[in-house]
Amino acid sequence: MKGFRFGSTEGAFYILPGQDGWEATYGNETLGEFATPQQAADDLARGLTCSLSEVDTSTLEIPDKLADWEIVHV
Template sequence: MKGFRFGSNQGAFYILPGQGGWEATYGNETLGQFSCPQEAADDLARGLICPHLSEGDDTSTLEIPEKLSDWEIVHV
């Protein structure tokens, strides 16, 4: 099964298969559950609250791409 990884200057974000859908994660924190990986990438790029970031708490400041083709494919 495949998932997606984006390395930002604050650390890696993942979009991985979850229970009945997909999960966006940062570190050990789940940032949300989504019906498809593209929905997760869209929300991360537009801004999700992530209190564990060292600068601010909004993912929109990290230049996370909306296009999944710009994410690295990881096998899980």
């Protein structure tokens, strides 16, 4: 099974298969569950605030195109 990884200046973000779809994660924090990996990438690019680290993803130039993310195998 595959997932996606983007390495930002603040650390790595992942979009991985979850219980009922896809999960976006940063460190040990789950940022949300999404119907598709593209939806997760769109939301991360537009901006989600990571509550534990207080990082605003809109400031990290996270790409909204999954083709710009690294494919990881899980």
